[in-house]
Amino acid sequence: MPTSIYEVLELMRKYGRIExxxxxxxxxxxxxxxxxxxxxxxxxxxxxxxxxxxxxxERLINGYFAIYHVFLLDEQKISIIVHTxxxxxxxxxPSITPIIPGANWHEREAHDFFGIVFENxxxxxxxxxxxxxxxxxxxxRKDVSIEELRFKILKPETVKEKVKPEEEYIVPIxxxxxxxxxxEYFELYVEGERIVDAKYKGFHVHRGIEKVAEERLTINQxxxxxxxxxxxxxxxxxxAYCQAVEYAANIDVPLRAKYIRSILLxxxxxxxxxxxxxxxxxxxxxDTGFMMTWLVREKIMDLAEILTGNxxxxxxxxxxxxxxxxxxxxxxxSLETLDYVEYKLRKILNKMLKLKEIMSRTKEIGLLxxxxxRKLSVVGPVxxxxxxxxxxxxxxPYAAYGELEFKVPVYDAGDVYSRVLVRYDxxxxxxxxxxxxxxxxxxxxxxxxxxxxxxxxxxxxxxxxPRGENVHLVITGRENKVYRWRPRAPSYNNVPSxxxxxxxxxxxxxxxxxxxxxxxxxxxxxxxxxxxxxxTRRTLRLKEISRGRAR
Amino acid sequence: MKALRIxxxxxxxxxxxxxxxxxxxxxxxxxxxxxxxSIDTEKxxxxxxxxxxxxxxxxxxxxxxxxxVKKIMLFLGRCIFCGRCQDVCPTxxxxxxxxxxxxxxxxxDLYQVVELKMARCKTCGRYYATIRQxxxxxxxxxxxxxxxxxxxxxxxxxxxxxxxxxxxx
Numbered sequence: 004m005p006t007s008i009y010e011v012l013e014l015m016r017k018y019g020r021i022e023x024x025x026x027x028x029x030x031x032x033x034x035x036x037x038x039x040x041x042x043x044x045x046x047x048x049x050x051x052x053x054x055x056x057x058x059x060x061e062r063l064i065n066g067y068f069a070i071y072h073v074f075l076l077d078e079q080k081i082s083i084i085v086h087t088x089x090x091x092x093x094x095x096x097p098s099i100t101p102i103i104p105g106a107n108w109h110e111r112e113a114h115d116f117f118g119i120v121f122e123n124x125x126x127x128x129x130x131x132x133x134x135x136x137x138x139x140x141x142x143x144r145k146d147v148s149i150e151e152l153r154f155k156i157l158k159p160e161t162v163k164e165k166v167k168p169e170e171e172y173i174v175p176i177x178x179x180x181x182x183x184x185x186x187e188y189f190e191l192y193v194e195g196e197r198i199v200d201a202k203y204k205g206f207h208v209h210r211g212i213e214k215v216a217e218e219r220l221t222i223n224q225x226x227x228x229x230x231x232x233x234x235x236x237x238x239x240x241x242x243a244y245c246q247a248v249e250y251a252a253n254i255d256v257p258l259r260a261k262y263i264r265s266i267l268l269x270x271x272x273x274x275x276x277x278x279x280x281x282x283x284x285x286x287x288x289x290d291t292g293f294m295m296t297w298l299v300r301e302k303i304m305d306l307a308e309i310l311t312g313n314x315x316x317x318x319x320x321x322x323x324x325x326x327x328x329x330x331x332x333x334x335x336x337s338l339e340t341l342d343y344v345e346y347k348l349r350k351i352l353n354k355m356l357k358l359k360e361i362m363s364r365t366k367e368i369g370l371l372x373x374x375x376x377r378k379l380s381v382v383g384p385v386x387x388x389x390x391x392x393x394x395x396x397x398x399x400p401y402a403a404y405g406e407l408e409f410k411v412p413v414y415d416a417g418d419v420y421s422r423v424l425v426r427y428d429x430x431x432x433x434x435x436x437x438x439x440x441x442x443x444x445x446x447x448x449x450x451x452x453x454x455x456x457x458x459x460x461x462x463x464x465x466x467x468x469p470r471g472e473n474v475h476l477v478i479t480g481r482e483n484k485v486y487r488w489r490p491r492a493p494s495y496n497n498v499p500s501x502x503x504x505x506x507x508x509x510x511x512x513x514x515x516x517x518x519x520x521x522x523x524x525x526x527x528x529x530x531x532x533x534x535x536x537x538x539t540r541r542t543l544r545l546k547e548i549s550r551g552r553a554r
Numbered sequence: 555m556k557a558l559r560i561x562x563x564x565x566x567x568x569x570x571x572x573x574x575x576x577x578x579x580x581x582x583x584x585x586x587x588x589x590x591x592s593i594d595t596e597k598x599x600x601x602x603x604x605x606x607x608x609x610x611x612x613x614x615x616x617x618x619x620x621x622x623v624k625k626i627m628l629f630l631g632r633c634i635f636c637g638r639c640q641d642v643c644p645t646x647x648x649x650x651x652x653x654x655x656x657x658x659x660x661x662x663d664l665y666q667v668v669e670l671k672m673a674r675c676k677t678c679g680r681y682y683a684t685i686r687q688x689x690x691x692x693x694x695x696x697x698x699x700x701x702x703x704x705x706x707x708x709x710x711x712x713x714x715x716x717x718x719x720x721x722x723x
Binding site: 292313 | 635
């Protein structure tokens with residue numbers, strides 16, 4: 004069992020050429036027939052986890068289609084990208100889904116967008132493209148332009164899907180409904196009150212921002228569209244993108260800028276977790292809890308507004324640094340706010356979690372075992388609640404996290420209550436981190452001096468979003484543009500796990516289970532839509548539907 | 555268990571009502587809030603730097619070659635209030651205000667158009683840049699080279715190519 008970086012790299016060398024693309028990130032170029040072996044070793048033997056599969060049309064650079072499987076090795080603190088080339092005429096690559104079920108969606112996405120066929124994939128159906136999308140039109144290929152796509156797309160047709168109801172009822176939850184804040188669609192198959200099977204359909208709001216970014220936007224415009232991928236944790240996408248480009252171009256970001264990034268990321272995490280607590284309490288019918296947590300959250304939102312000029316869309320990053328400084332007065336104010344928030348949360352949230360009603364609705368419900376979690380390669384609080392210690396901040400430090408002291412809360416039970424506790428602990432860890440950051444922020448510049456971006460370099464930007472690890476792979480292009488940009492939001496890996504959690508549970512618990520992963524459906528589709536205020540309305544709908552049926 | 559509930563209830567009672575009766579009561583936004591941008595028509599030189607960096611293309615530029623007018627158009631419907639325009643403006647003409655109440659019954663209220671007169675090229679007679687832009691650039695150009703500013707890009711490069719070839723001789 005190789006444990007050191009050196010041993011791992013030696014092992015990788017047996018499979019193909021290895022190249023260091025930037026700090027702690029290696030790319031291994033392997034032949035198609037060896038992909039399965041190397042991926043299986045990385046995921047199952049070396050203790051790494053599968054993170055994302057990125058398809059790319061590199062026919063303009065080297066004449067091939069490329070597939071990148073990204074693995075993060077937490078123990079060795081490195082990331083390894085497995086790179087395979089596919090013949091441009093008949094792009095075929097062996098699928099890794101049989102070994103790592105978590106890769107299912109990733110490979111289907113690459114199939115949708117690039118027409119790459121994954122051999123032996125269990126169901127290589129359409130995932131993202133709608134049913135009425137014309138055959139053999141692959142939108143992210145470089146020979147298709149946005150204008151062309153507009154004319155090629157046919158008029159939408161209604162497609163009726165065949166379902167085979169036997170003795171089960173089907174309870175549809177979601178979408179195509181203006182009142183829902185995000186279009187999600189769950190089909191729950193129930194026998195009486197018990198859920199026997201669940202299906203999820205998503206990607207109703209996929210608008211192809213990758214295509215827009217690659218074709219129309221310049222490198223410094225993309226941070227702003229990246230921020231709008233998520234309506235709650237947008238800044239982490241912004242940072243991940245900027246980091247990817249900075250790594251690719253070998254830009255040294257000043258330390259002060261890194262500290263400011265970390266400060267804002269932690270502020271974002273606190274407000275996101277508090278939002279989630281509010282939503283969960285509301286779903287469980289505990290509206291006092293919802294009001295109280297959101298009252299505290301509002302202080303954090305105000306703080307973000309004071310520091311950046313906006314509650315949610317901080318707009319603070321450019322490639323190479325940050326745009327605004329945080330002065331002494333603001334630091335003092337932030338510390339005061341944090342003291343208040345900590346005092347208030349210790350006082351109320353603590354008590355709320357001890358309530359009998361909350362416990363009985365969350366304990367031993369929505370179980371996700373460690374094995375299932377590993378199989379699906381879930382990330383963030385969901386993984387940490389299932390006994391997997393994974394945190395990009397700790398194991399792949401970025402921004403100023405390398406200089407901080409903090410713990411990674413891990414719980415073994417794998418139920419909704421563990422997910423509650425993980426997030427509860429994380430809020431206080433974040434507050435302690437913020438205090439360290441604000442007290443030790445060094446003086447210096449905000450922007451790197453040289454921000455030239457060379458062409459066709461690869462960069463991997465990792466951040467720990469409130470929902471889990473967030474991965475952006477960037478290949479820089481010519482004329483101040485990116486050639487390929489693939490953002491992967493944490494919910495992309497987490498949503499499939501809800502189907503496992505739901506099986507065997509009571510229908511009335513479905514909303515809390517679905518909410519327990521803190522799903523961000525639009526992020527998964529990488530898009531723009533969420534309205535924080537409407538978040539409650541979505542949950543209300545979920546609740547209404549499940550309650551109506553339960554009666 | 556009962557004690558817990560009473561404590562939570564007490565805390566809620568102590569907090570009282572925090573919701574503000576907006577819009578019947580004004581809401582304060584902090585210093586540095588990124589609100590509605592507006593262009594100072596006196597200061598704008600029509601260089602187009604803002605339109606270049608604007609991520610959602612809320613700012614755009616149009617040249618009316620017949621009338622010799624350059625239009626800088628700001629459409630708030632597309633604006634994301636990032637403030638990149640403010641960062642790059644050489645004359646501080648475009649600035650973000652703290653105003654955020656933008657709803658209006660008239661869609662025209664969301665547009666701001668600045669029209670600036672353009673100068674003709676001395677040689678070919680084509681409209682090529684706004685007069686203000688030429689005056690602004692002239693400050694940074696040595697006196698002997700200023701006449702070159704009165705030529706359009708193409709003619710200017712022809713003339714300077716000549717200079718260079720003379721220099722070689």
